[in-house]
Amino acid sequence: MLLLDGKKLADELKSEIKTEVDQLVSQGKKQPHLAAILVGTDGGSLTYVGHKVKACEQVGFKSTMLHFDSAMTEAELLQEVAKLNADPDVDGFIVQLPLPAHISADKVIMAIDPSKDVDGFHPVNVGKVTLGLPAFVSATPLGITKILERYNIETSGKHCVVVGRSNIVGRPMSILMSGQLPTGNATVTVCHSRTKNLKDITLQADIIIAALGKPEFLTGDMVREGAVVIDVGTTRVTDTTSKAGWRLKGDVKFDDVSKKASAITPVPGGVGPMTVVSLLLNTLQAAKQKL
């Protein structure tokens, strides 16, 4: 069984990005610059944005974190978005989700300049990815693609079952895996809460992407011998033995499934670290497109 080590791969990619940034800077070009807007302190948002800022430092990016009170109005947030759109020094920026309930995330995302939308959430980027055109692929799907690519997982002609149809992971993954890409060309089945006989379907899969957000949902009896399993789940479950009082659980029952899988991502240390590095990859791309 091959452990698909997202942590190690993310470190490798960061080192490659740093080399590119150093080259740009030594040529007198400006540092890539990622900005992040955070409104309020919902759940893990502060932690996530913190990881992104730290990752920027590691690769030599400039980063700006704009942290606003949760009482901020939608109009005020839209104004901040407009400022970042207009700022020539900012190559890409993100608005950390979720937003407070009184702000429409759809409206805010629509306001982001697609050429700076390094989260790949703007409909123009989603549409281009759907159409197979060059665009920013959102971070988690891009991270999974990089895992498949760097570990030379064959996808063409394979049967890939995606469990989950969220806009953030399931939907884009099903599009990318069935698209005409080096890590695509798979026959793809999209399963979700309405799917009947899920186990009959997952048992046919050469590749399973579990992205439904239910801890340890995918068990060994649902997986065919030799399947490749990508676990996108990151649910915080209470754990009194941990310092934080919780730990991350994936959607895959690892101990069980790893006995049958030919390759599998752990949680933590699988898809998670690749998500942050994908944001860096998109920001580097945005910076290079402007040069």
Place this chain on the structure above:
Amino acid sequence: MLLLDGKKLADELKSEIKTEVDQLVSQGKKQPHLAAILVGTDGGSLTYVGHKVKACEQVGFKSTMLHFDSAMTEAELLQEVAKLNADPDVDGFIVQLPLPAHISADKVIMAIDPSKDVDGFHPVNVGKVTLGLPAFVSATPLGITKILERYNIETSGKHCVVVGRSNIVGRPMSILMSGQLPTGNATVTVCHSRTKNLKDITLQADIIIAALGKPEFLTGDMVREGAVVIDVGTTRVTDTTSKAGWRLKGDVKFDDVSKKASAITPVPGGVGPMTVVSLLLNTLQAAKQKL
């Protein structure tokens, strides 16, 4: 076996649209107005645009056909698009594809105002459909959705196999069928040229959407008893007995498959007529949004 009569349904829908248009006009509102740009006279393009113009007349729309020589430059075409974008009388317009080789269709589509893009080809509309947001759904997928809706075909929890992954049909159908829509919520498998054991997969399908463009590809042995079969193929094959010298063939071997299917669309008279009426539905929606 239920024949899914697209011709009859299209006539019903046209009559419903006409009633709405008559109401709008009697209230002193302006007629919905669809414009079409045609460059050159490639293949069936002139015929297709002709059908669209005729359909506009039938429902009381105003229509404008702009027919340009195939020597037209890309810049000239982009200027015509800009004019239609700016024309307050035009509610929606299409640029008939294919375009001559020296013009980039992607560039032209990107130039269309998404709020007038009644073909639903602009990445913003594709992206919104992918994200499950309100948008113009392109005509063929919308037509298929209407067939499923009007014939009360249950889709939720069913296994739908889409054969083909084109941007025009296969891709959007797979997204719509697996989305959270009244005619969605199916478990969807996308198959294409790289798929192995296609027959094993189609034999599992409750609903098959054949959209690969290979005449009579789907044969009876590939279909499970009781399946619903939607035939999107419209290939012109030589037929010396017909006046035109050709006739339309679907992707489904009708005589064969109709013996097993519980419901099936014929070719011609199935999906084809629904495509034109869907363009009218989108134009009516565009006109109403402006009111």
